[in-house]
Amino acid sequence: MSIYKMTLPVAPQRQAYGQALAEYGETHPSVVVLDADVSSSTLTSYFAKRHPARFFNMGVTESSMVDVSVGLALGGKIPFVNTFAALLTLRACEQIRTCVAYANANVKLVGGFAGISDYKDGPTHFAVNDMAVMRSLPNMVVVSPADNSEAAGMVAALAEYPGPVYMRVSRASVPDVFPAGYVPQIGKGVVLLPGSDVSLVGTGAMLGRCQLAAELLSKENISVRLIAMSTIKPIDSELLCQAALETGAIVTAEDHSIIGGLAGAVAECLAFNMPVPVEPIGLRDSFARTGPDTESLMDACGLSVEDIMAAVKRVLLRKK
């Protein structure tokens, strides 16, 4: 268990997303929203209340919901499709592959309860390989916003991007990283802290933890370049290669399996272009388990601030 407690905003990330979606809908009549009977969990209920004619509750038919959204996209609408990330990306995976990705339909897939943020419901409800699955699909963009501000800003970014996008959203409150009103750019990583010894590349709910780890490491005279990598695909290879070249070592951090998500994307990019040692923080081929709250569960699953700091020190030992 970590001794470090995160400072968390009152509103969970899903609330920031849900409210932003409803707000965006005010001025963008082509946006429609679908949910599979979990709108009061994903918080698309805000949109449903304000735009009832453009909200479709499909019941527990995730596969059909994706296909219905494809029809809406073919008819010129911009559908945001919502349910739990694991259900969306796994149960409806063939629909997403064939009818969204292959057909290049302008559908925005939003997986709620990302990572292990639904601590109380356990591994059936966790999404620990959603990014891996979505990243493997041609035409699919994958984003994982760091905080409330970015999750809200991503609504417009998704809607304005012409093509399929998958975004994961945490059920939990996640530490603030970006200022209010932040305008994210799909495909671009952001350097949050300049540093020269090692680069710490985090995504989603891990960014706050990375930030704290970087601060603590600076007191030990380790200069960490902190990078928010909110787009997992296409990965910002330019920024990564620059970080590899200038710092010579990389740590990745995600609330997701280290197989195929951020660690996979970063390792592939660097192996192909600029090989340096990489240490991954994430779930190690594990379904995780039920916990008392998201923060302590993350700590128990190898995602603590101490785990990040230890990974930084390990990778520095491997650095030539």
Next chain:
Amino acid sequence: MLHSHSEKLTAEMYLKARQIRLDVLDMVYRRQAGHPGGSFSCAEILACLYFHQLKLDPANPQWENRDRFILSKGHAAAALYSALAQRGFFPTSDLEGWGHLDAHLQGHPDRIKTPGVDMSSGFLGHGISIGVGLTLAQRLGQERFHTYVLVSEGDMQSGVAWEGALAAAKFRTTEMTVMMDYNNVQLDGAGHDILSLEPLVDKWQAFGFHVIEINGHNVMQILDALDTALEIHNKPVVILAHTTKGKGVSFMENTSAWHGGVPNAEQYKAARLELEQAGGVL
């Protein structure tokens, strides 16, 4: 309520259906790949849609007010390609390139590559749900179109198709007509042996559909059913078309071997002869 269509029209539809079968035979033989059985079973249905029913503009394939057609049984791609070529969406000579590396005609329909294809398909089960989505989009927009979805019994064995049927009933998608090419033969054998859908009329009705049962090779019945479907305003409609797998080539009829079977030179010649000599109701 039945409508009467002229003999001239029905004769034309039969000719188009025959041309679809001839094209499919040539295409499958040339490529030594494809799905003749399920392409032949829907030849009259596609002829009636593409040469009479659908509001289309081949010069403007993306015309917003065009009627939409989803070939949920995407393995009948060759039949669709023939209809699209005959309708003028691309030159009929393109049919010769089906499956070539640089061809726009893919093994199964691809909406990005082929003009006139409204939706990519191949794996079964998707069409009804996509049709529901198109219908909902149409209601929210200025465009006015009708959506037609052609499914097979393989489609209706997949759960997602019935999820789509639930959604169609919920949203009362009267701007969509589902057509079922019920040829009762699938890849591995007879439909009722592999996984029976019966009692199928009861199932459709229980899912909230108005069912019109027809002989799917009788053009007059198809045209009448398409008209009738537009007059049903209280529930979604399915035209349950009883058909024969491999229809038109006697040795291909009702055999699962011709789901994805390809003819040799001798079989090709015999099939071609039989199709050329046929006319009217098969």
